[in-house]
Amino acid sequence: MRAICAGVAWLIVASAAQAQPAALTCSVSSVSPVLRAEGLAEALGEIVLACAGTPGSVIETNLTAFVSAPVTNKKLADGSADAILTVDGAVAGVPARVTGTSAVGWFGLRFTAPSSGGVTLRLRNLRAAVNLLPKGAPVRVSLSLSGPASILLNRSTVDVGVPQVGLYATSTTATVVGRSPVPAAGTISGFAAAGAAAHTVRVTEGFPDALQRKDATSDHGTRILIRYGGLPPGARLFVPEYIAGSNATRPTTGGGLGSDPSGGVYTLGSGALLLGRVRDAQADGSGGVPPGMPPVLGFAPWVVEAISEVPLVNGNGFVVYEVLEASAGALESAEWPAFLVLEQRVNGQAASWLTISLAPVSSEAGFAAAPVPRFADSDPPPDCWIRGDCQAGYQPLLAVSTTNLSFRLNEGANFQDLQFWVQNARGGNLGWSASVRYITGSGWLRLEPASGLNETNVVARASAAGLAPGTYAAVITVDGGPIAGSKEISVRLEVVALPPPDPSPVIRSVVNAASFSADGVVAGSLVTVFADKLEGGTVSLSFDGLPARILFAAQGQLNAVAPAGLAGKTQASAVLTVGGLSSAPFLVKLSPCAPAIFASGILNQDNTVNGSWNPAVSGSVVQVFMTGIPAQAAVTAKVHDWENQQPLYAGPAPANEGLQQVNLRIPPGLPAMQTEIVVCARPSGAPAAACSKPAKVYLKSEP
Template sequence: MKTRCRLILVAAATLFAGLAGAQVAGSAGGGPLACAATQTPGPLRRDGVSELLPDYVVTCTGGKAMASGAAIPTVTFTVGLSTSVTSRILVSPYISEAMLLIDEPGTYPAIPAPVPGYGPAAAQNVCSSYVRGAGPGGCVQYAFTSASGVPIASSSPNTLTPPANIFLGMVSENQVIFSGIPILPPVTAGIERVFRIANIRGNVSELGYGVIFTTEVLESVAIDPAYALPLTYPVQLAGFFQDEVNPVVRTADGVGFLDPRGGAILNPFSQGPARLALLQFAEGFASAFKTRVAPAGSESGYVLPGQGRFPEHDPGLADFGTRLKAEFHNIPEGVRVFVSVTNLAANAASPTIPQPPAASTASYAALVAGEDAPYVNGLPPVVSPTGSVNAQATALAEIPIVNGAGSAVWEVLNADPAAIETLSFGVWASPGANGYAALGTGAVEMSFAPTTLFGDPYSTQASASLPVPRFIYSFEPRPILTVGPSTCQYAVTSNGLDYFGVAAAGDTRMVTVTTAPQCSWSATSDAAWLRFTGNTSGSGPGTVGYSVDANPSSGLREGLIWVAGQSVYVQQLGTAAPAIAPRGIVDPWNYTPGVAAGAWVSIYGSNLASVTQDWQPQPGAKLPTTLGGVTVSIDGIVAPLQHVSPYLINALVPAGVHEGQVEVIVSNNNLSSAPIGVTSTRYLPAIYSLPAPSYPRYYVTAVDPSTGQYLGNVTADRRVARAVRPGDTIDLYAIGLGPTTPAFPTDTFFSDAYTVSSPFQVVLGPSRIVPVFAQLIGPGLYQVRITVPLDMPAGDQPIWIDFGTIESAQGVYLTVQQ
């Protein structure tokens, strides 16, 4: 993955997976109204910007009967995600395809309907009053009782008329709001009322690459007024991210890996397309590859076809299936590139695969006109072959190469959601029509498509015009072909760029090329604002100078400089003010939202800084409150800063911050963010822990105070010497443990010890442990010594800090062995 994308949902559950009964026989009924939420989590694609989340289902029983003809009271459902909502906008500016369905309309006979024409047997009827819902002035509904005694709704107070049973949601950052949802208690024993929330899409890449490092996406529902619909288990795990694809460049025979130094060697005098390579896209998990529409594993959600009021898009329908992109860069002048028009069974000698029947789960992908090329009359924009090889058994299409660059995009048209699949595509090349091919090395990048810029707030939020699905681009280039000597190896470096590759207007930088004297190279760029200031080609060691134009826009922009098949990444911030991300103020270890005096917090967002800079603390010296032109104000008090970068700030909450609601403002070179309200508490406890590599949980690394050895889980932390044992005395490290005696300073770099004032317990597995001691040993850093009980069971034991009213995050474990 690209280093600039260093910081964490796939298959959404099938449309009717786990359907709860709607007005059907249930396990409970009668009594007071009671509702419970359920959701079936699944793996989600790390790079996904518009990932479809599993349906969130609320099932209700009991309640009191309403008088016939009485208006049904309504509530507001507010769905909250731990990331931004990216469901498609249907009606500007915020009415979306996210929908709430009452009693599973249109699913009969798959789900029985005790009342004919109602519940699952009802036609799908969208409420056209998007803002009011079934509230006053909207799609008002009235209570009736069926012949069997089951309460049913009507759109008329006098006669039974089918009411609206689908409501569209309004998107606001990380929330979807469903207003005016009618609450008709099911009353009758054994009958359930079901509210299904579908077509919620989330920006997983926000979690995976720069907002909050976590492995989970949480979805919750709040009801207003809460007493009208008592809801248990409102917070659900919607899914957890995984790497969706492993791209590999193999030799054309599919046996080995292509030479990482220069790819395949192209003879500049060869006749006709020569086999170069096999591009393989291997799923990271089953169903990472999705078709546009299918019974399972598709990019689409709950589709409402033929909704004439939305001429641009049927609600819930994706624009296309998963698309796989190969971007070619730095292709030497005169070289022609060809690709297979379908995936190939084994290698570049394999014949073209015919498309399987629509219901087949055989793997199949076809070359399409572009990464965001639309369907035409319901059909994918498949590219026709322009030639063939292997005795005309393998159909090829030439990829236009302009200024050394071109791209091929294939769409998944058939897939098996239950299997981990690999799709392979052949690549061929030949000299130009006049037999000419310049010396040099070309590269390829492979990713899902279409892609968008990391950090671009427009393309990573809910939109009416951007395609669904879409992804963050996050893969490294690798050489695919060389015209010239096969022994050439290249090393390319750039001076002056920080970790994120941020460049400022007017910068003059240099790319250094290291290679043997006989090896040729050339430089190109895909960004006009990166201007070469000297030679752009040569042989042997050399340099390429470039300058950076001013960015006239408010948004981030990215560019690449290509030299000898390798790339230098450059990005430039816009002139926009800093923007703090929704839910972007959290503790830096367990990612609990909020602040507390004396606690470290991480602030995530965009344009937070123009450079990347860390503090350089000196013992006894004042802590810096300005880094790289950045300051942070919390409750009106300037905070000490440990790290600033375009997307992340680490700050120490000043001691004077009061408890309650406070405002946080980030200022970057005289531009300030909008104030963000956040809750300040007395404590914001978090135990030092690291995420497990393959599962959504965190593991504590402790220290043996007698030996200095690290103790914990070696899978999560390679520094660990062993697991903790019963009877061990260990030191935990924590933040956010609150006041000390005497009071600690938050403006000075100190190494004294300050005793924690408030008593607390460490909960470890079945035991509650009173610390031997707990003290502040440096700015914001606490040391907590405990003794592990002798009867502590072996295994991963949950651990947290409990102050009685406030606890540290769940999902944190300490590994114990006997």
């Protein structure tokens, strides 16, 4: 009689009449290794039956192993399975047969007890799809014996493994601006010396021996599949042929995780982790030509330098690596570069993405003639928790520009837009996504965009359409992943009941046009006015009766030049007039000096916008466009750690009233980096200078 519960077959040992003495009495033991939770064909631990019986007795029985996960042994040509049963070291004379989805049996098993009376049965190479089990839950096998012989077991169910995450990983992606040809030296060091942009991949075992070389029961060693995409026309990708692991004489490094790209040094025979590229592999990581060991004899150190190209189709490609050597019992990792070059110029920034997975990837979770091992296609979690560098400067860190947004809309109003910045406050690449959780109401807030890479200006658009008057609340969650973290922004929407129609415009705020600070309005500089009812006629704006020159007015926003006659005042009343109807006076706080740099307001010497995709050359001149600097103010600047830099020019931007221009020379000799510019201004007679908030500037070394 056999009962099966929750996918585990529990044993009831069937034997001849219990009154007869047992032909064999067996003590059952097992090995319970850590298994890769991604695995679809993981080799379970060995099961040993140490038996004692009558010397010379002939034992005839059927042995079945019921597994708590689907059996995924390889299906051989004769329909049998490659699970192995030995009797005193000799392979059993009957083949293994898979019965159902979770059982393997040896039927018609017959052997003779030796003169000692002791006999040992061993079950090896049972394989199962452990990815279908919860992580940390033991894999169990229950044994059933039936047939003429009476066999007693001291226990019938044993643990044969515990699934845990086998692979953790970290990656960075390269960006290329313009053209970057293939270096003359086609080696890792040659590409690195030429400054070629490099993706970096780092993989780390979740537990010792998760990365395994080929053995007698597997088709290949553990493989790692890297898929690349999003590359522009003309892009070429080059990867190492071999990768020296973390315990090699000198490990291969990728360049994006705190070190320069390097091929490394490997000593053959050391047993350290070594990966080799599989040529002509399939897109799922199977097949191909397994890499051989390099042609270096003895224990001589071998410099890992060989590099080869990845075929790309429509900007997509993949590369497969296989474990050639690994240290038993050691927790190992490997890191390597993938060099991205562009042989034809592209406009703007060329970036890409990549994914990492154990391979071959498959969905086959049953008894089949499929590759062994094989794995579910899943993204590995970050390995910085294992490597201890989650807070390193090359890892991303999410920051947002505000913690709350407050909207106020009349009943039935279509929308109101407010903005916030998503920023990467550290290094690497920050991929983020944003979502809305409604506390009151639903569907009244949209985010554009709702995901992105690194620095992005996000527009939050609230709509009162279909909402009754009242106060509504929501929370925006910006998620940068487990390393970069997440941030929450509280959102409040006030829907105001429609009053009797009043055609007069309403000023909501008056701010510095660059910093959007209400404390940064300066006479003669640019201001932004957010207001209602800007449409419907001629628009004018005054401060204490002094007219302001209007540069732009539409959809609730007006940009203007604050009158120079406000100099020396601490506050003024702003009045907005549209079509002859004037707003109520709006009190504006004035500042004598409030320098502020516009977003995207730093231009390189060639008049192109400075950015990570378009860095300025060290020693070149950059133009900083800003507002909030009064006439006759003494201007200084700080570039990186060079303070009190004297501008080449500081004054009005030509033909742009209210806009100030500061030309600075980047100090020569600075390396490629992301750094900051701060501009300070001190009005005549002022006790101290006022400074702008730091603005990012991207540099590259001099040619």
